[in-house]
Amino acid sequence: MYNDIRSELASDIITAISAIGLNAPENIELKPLSGQFAGKWGYACSVSFQLAKQAATNPAQLAERIVAALPTRREVARVEAMNGYINVYLNTSWFANQVIAAVDNEGDYYGNGPTRNERIMVEFSQPNTHKAFHVGHLRNACLGSSVVNILRASGFEVIGANYIGDMGAHVIKSLWCYLRFHKDEEPPHQRGIWLNRVYVEGNARTEYKNEVLALSQRLVRDHAGAKAAAFDYLQEASAHHPDASYLISSLPSKDRPDYGAFADHDLLLGAWARLGEWLPTSDVDTEDRAEYARLDAHMDWWPQVDGWKAEQAALWRQWEARDPDLIALWQRTKAWSMEEFYRIYQQLNVQFDQWFFESEVEVEGVTLTEELIKRGIATDERPTGTVFVKIDEQLRKNPELAAKYARQLNAKNPDGSPKEVWRTIVLLRSDGTSLYGSKDIALARVKLADFHADRLVYCVDVRQSLYFEQVFKLIELLGFPNVDRFTHLGYEMVTMKGGAMSSRKGNVLFYEDIAAGAVDKALSIINEKNPELDDIAKRDIAEQVAFGALRFEMLNKDLNKVIVFDWDTALNFEGQSAPYIQYAHARACRVLEKAAQGERFAPTYSTAVAAQGEQPFAPTYSTGETNLTPPPVGEAGRGSDYDFTILTGEETALLELIGRYPDEIAKAAELYRPVNICIYLFDLADAFNNFYHNCPIIKAETPALTQARLALTHAAKQTLRNGLTVLGIAAPESM
């Protein structure tokens, strides 16, 4: 293929270096010309700098000697030595036809790599039922689904898997709150959102005492006045309350005081009241004042909290015993959330090949944990304590793993004590119920044994990186295969402009609100720009634009960058955004359509493959060499003998970008980086807009030039479409 030229040029240069009597490096890097060479098509090589000392000369002279020793090639128009660099300019006419032919022949498959013999399971979008889908889930779903698409395009067999959190403390809280306070109240629609409110209330009731304690502590720690007010009371109380000294010492500390450490919880209420008296005279911010008011208004909860917790514990036991009524309620409410999720995934263009549920691996998680106990890896301190694994300790006990991780395990603290690298993971609660870790090792076993995955990718936010390190080590201790091919694809969180999201402060950004805002904005722009469209088309395009913009917004930053969600930026459809790229695509479509009407261009491209209805990067796609290799130029190569002898800078830049697309896919797949495709697509759309603006297509000087430019337009349109598809963004033909 035309991309092979790069390695051929590299070997030419190596040969030339040897020919002038120098030792050539093993591989030579050729970089696309850029910067001051904008609009030129070729590669630059800086090998002369490395070799100048060896050659006892300066890079500039050496570059000239190497250039003089290079053979000529039909693919190369010119080679020059410049400032020590070797610049190779390609025969643009020849390459233009190569690129056009490749896009033309491969259509929706253009950019895909050859089949690779590896099955990758990518787990992503792990929403919890009974809770709401928020902006953090949005980033995860966009990233995970794009990574799946990119890996598939790059030739891997990929299984995209969802892992629904349908059981756990959040579900128990939600069901408890429903049964206790909201039975038979559910609304006819948006029941998933309603259910989230039930969960939030259940959580607030359960955590009430902790929240009172947390706010008291924060005020005491941050404000001298608060400390004086609270201590005033506590010191008075210390005469008859043995617990008061505990609060006096623990409230100002960094760690959260523990209700288990003092018997009379009501002691805190006295201090709480004093804080309330002090508050109006203080400079405490409005958020904390509102928090105090909110908690204070629910003082009637205080004496009930312990009873509520006991009720929830009873519900846990009912669940463990598979109580039919509870199971029925669980299934009914879970379905409300699932309805919500299905709709969201459809809007966001997210698909899954496999659905896992936490409830399905719960039992096997306990079984595997029992095995760990039996093998002496896990410590069982039930019922007074938990079932846990001290990872470092266990790795040291395993000779093979101790050697493998010797470097980390031998690390020392400044005082000479060994550093605890992987710490402790808790697998079962003291009451025997299972935690996330036990379920995750069970699920990993399913993925490896039942799905025969060669590589596991976990797309989960970066805060869980220690947790996944622990899980991977546990899996290794269990002796599962392929452990070195587990990847935690961690990404940074999404915050709001006012700071980190927290349900306590009520600044959670729900998916529903974001989606509605984006569609409204898109609709109003369409009404303004394209008022003649019918309402259904308007709605359809508005959704394609809005959800495309949201997806792009979530993908356009590197994984390790925090996204601060800002309505103005997210809903800006100009510049670096999905609508900019979609607009370039729609423009290209319009030109091709107009040209076809005028009969000045008979499209030679084939959309037959796409018409079969397969996803272009579906796992069923077979990459027999025949349909990936374009026919040779000038030998019955369909649509491959256009007149590109004279190319403008805009045309060259566009062609070069189109030709680079397969490399971009391969690189993005290797690094799990959808952002690479975002940046590439913006550059491509930018190049197309430049071309469109500066080069008349239908009204070009000659019919031959029109043909060539239409072919280029079509290739650009196809590549834009393929790239958008990989990102899960629609490519509307008009907008």
Added chain:
RNA sequence: GCGCCCGUAGCUCAGUGGAUAGAGCAUCUGACUUCGGAUCAGAGGGUCGGGGGUUCGAGUCCCUCCGGGCGCACCA
């Protein structure tokens, strides 16, 4: 305390050891009786957080300091 991540234009980000550090947003100025103005052209805006080091060459690699975020036992 230990560990991970971030710091590049007013703001949001690219730049994966190479030539004069690039985009978008925002600000200002302009765009042909010709293919869609969600577009295009131009202007201003930078000691790449500070300091050392490695290298022919450092925004990029190493060390260190500063500033910010996150994580570290019964949440997921």
